[in-house]
Amino acid sequence: MKVIGGTIIAVGCRFAKSLLVTDAVLRLNCRAMSSLPAKSRFAPSPTGWLHLGNLRTALFSALMAWRHGGHFLLRVEDTDAERSEQAFTEALYEDLHWLGLDWQEGPGIGGAQGPYLQSERAEIYQRFYDELEAKGLAYPCFCSAQALKLSRKAQLTSGQPPRYAGTCAHLSSDEVQRRRDQGIEPTLRFRVPPGKEVRFTDLVRGEQVYRSEDIGDFVIRRSDGTPAFFFSNAIDDALMGVTHVLRGEDHLTNTPRQLMLLEALGLPTPSYAHISLILGSDGGPLSKRAGALSLRALREQGYLPIAILNHLARLGHVYERDDLLPLDDLIGDFDVARLGRAPARHDPTQLDHWQRLAVNHADDAVLLGWLDDQDVSAEQAQQLVAAVRDNVQFPADLRAWAQRLLKGLPEFDADGQALLRAAGADFFQQALQVLDSAPDDFKAFAQAVGERSGARGKALFQPLRLALSGVMFGPEMHRIWTLLGPAACRARLEHAAVIAAFSSQ
Ligand SMILES: Nc1ncnc2c1ncn2[C@@H]1O[C@H](COP(=O)(O)OP(=O)(O)OP(=O)(O)O)[C@@H](O)[C@H]1O
Ligand SMILES: [Zn+2]
Structure with a gap:
């Protein structure tokens, strides 16, 4: 041990x-x-807003742990001081909580293996650098970026795979000292053992074999003293007791390096599952660098967390049920063997499908929360939601209905005016007369207007819908009728009569 x-x-x-x-x-x-129960983790770098690719990785990691009675750990990989920002760190906490992906170990929660921000773990990493150097398994490299670039170019032109040429692999201690005295800050490279085969069974991609010959000695500490991804990521997984690493396949080729490091240090190795990347509409993988659509943007548009979770859960994982599943069922039916290898494309129409189902299932309170309008009373808001909830997918839709049905008289575009003219002012006068007789409901009203005017079918219902709601689509008319009440119905029919009589062609 x-x-x-x-x-x-x-x-x-x-x-x-x-x-x-x-x-x-x-x-x-x-x-x-x-x-041991599974322990999985999500380890993002706070270098931008989380996008759906990141979050699908987070979701599958959480599902993996929770499915197997374990816990989900969050670690923030903020070693790139230039690109990491505190605002992004806070945003990622908020995004994960908002989605319901609460971690059981990590920032804000604590745990036995903290701290959980890599920027606070420098001392821990130092111990392992020292150990590797003491064993002769790591050495300082003084090569400049320019020299490395030239060497790579030369290898490529001679048809060799580019890898570190080993320039600094055997410097004498005098030589090392001489360069340090010149003020050159070296990187630290891991000495890749020669003639080794690194094998691992990826939970998604099956057996993987790499030859150490193909992997040049790689940097584990940058010249500014910060740890390279390969290093801190692998060390932390081991120290934190992570059993399952689910991550994007962009990391597949990092794995042999990480396994070699862990072996050299006698640290435990997790199982790996490299999941296909999510592609955007341009065909390229979603990425923070490329400014992929963020969760924040989706949230601002009013997407509900459960819609996003259902969408993500189906990107690269097959669920037998195609209805909207609550998080508990997403967990219960998750199976790592059902993760696909093919890249999955984020299709916004699919996300909208889940949003529709999510809104159907949402409590009225959720929709009421969308209507942030001082001019609408609580009672009106409730009636509005009851009337239009089946016709609403986003907050903007609900606000548009509030505008149409609760504020002033409708405005009609040229097509609308033409339809009112075609119905004729007399039609609306007759409707007003029917209104005087206080019909029981919209059905009785429409029937009586039909009898009085002789209009039937579309010729009856279209002008009534347009006059009362302002648009040609929307909820069933009896709902609008109830919501408006007799006074507003009267004002709208009078308004329509005027437009039918006086609007120009
Ligand atoms: N398009 C994607 N599809 C699926 N998973 C992804 C995608 N992009 C990143 N990931 C995964 O998200 C996790 C966090 O990665 P990271 O924070 O480096 O995000 P990134 O979007 O790749 O950022 P950057 O653009 O800065 O490289 C990793 O497991 C990574 O594999
Ligand atoms: Zn070197």
């Missing part, structure tokens, strides 16, 4: 043979590891 910062960490079964541990301890650890 290995003692790190006072915490005992189980030795990874796969690599335990390389360490001096007795068989008994080894078996015990292996059994303990396999019977």
Whole structure:
């Protein structure tokens, strides 16, 4: 076993043979590891607003843990000081909470293996740098960016795969000192063991084999002292006891490097699942750098969390049921074996489909929350929601209905005016006379207007709908009728009569 910062960490079964541990301890650890509930994590970098690609990774990670009675960990990979921003860190907390992807270990919650912001873990990383250097498994590299670029170019022209040429792999300590004295800040490179095969079984992509020859010695500490992704990400997964790493396939080729590092340090290795990336409408993967549509933008438009979760859960994972599933069912029916290999495309019309279902299922209170309007009383708002909720998908739709039905008289475009003219002013006068007799409901009203005017079918219902609601689409007329009440119906029919009589062609 290995003692790190006072915490005992189980030795990874796969690599335990390389360490001096007795068989008994080894078996015990292996059994303990396999019977532990799954612990998965989401480890974003706070370098932009989270997009649907990031969040689908977060969702599947959370589902994986919760499906297997484990817990979901959040770690913020804020090592890139130039691109990381506090505002993005706070935004990602907010986004995950808003979606219902609450972590059980991580920032704000704590846990035994914190801190959970990589920018606060420098001392921990230093111990492992020291260990690798002491074992001769890491060395300082003084090559300039320019020199590395030239070397890469030369390799490519001679048809070789580009990898670090090993320029600084065997510098004497005098040489190292001489360069340090010149003020050159070196990076630290991991010495990739020669002639090794790195194998792992990816939970999505199956057996993976890499040859260490194809992987040049790679940077684990940048010249500014910050850890490279390969390093801090792998170390933290191991220290934090992560059992399952679900991440985008952009990380697949990082995995052999990370496994080599963990083996060199005798740290446990998680299982990996590399999920296909979500592509945007331009065919490229969604990415923060490319300014992909953020969750915030969707939230501002009024998408509901459960709609987004259902949309994401079906991007690259097959659920047998195609109805709107609550989070508990998304968890219950999640199966890592059902993750697909093909890239999934984000189709906005699919998301809208889930939004429609989500709005159908939402309580009135959700829709009432969309109507932030001082001029509409609570009672009116409730009546409005009852009348139009089946015709509303977003807050903007509801606000448009409030405008149409609760504020002043409708305005008609040229087509609307033409339709009112075609119905004729007499039609609306007759409707007003019917209104005087206080009909019971819209059905009785429309029937009586039909009898009096002789209009039937479309010729009866279209002008009535347009005159009363201002538009040719919308909820069933009896709802609008009830919502408006007799006084507003009268004002609208009078208004329509005037337009029918006086609007110009
Ligand atoms: N288009 C995508 N589809 C699915 N998962 C993605 C996509 N883009 C990123 N991810 C995953 O999201 C997680 C967080 O990644 P990260 O914070 O680096 O986001 P990013 O969008 O790739 O950012 P950047 O554009 O800065 O590289 C990783 O597991 C990554 O694989
Ligand atoms: Zn070098």
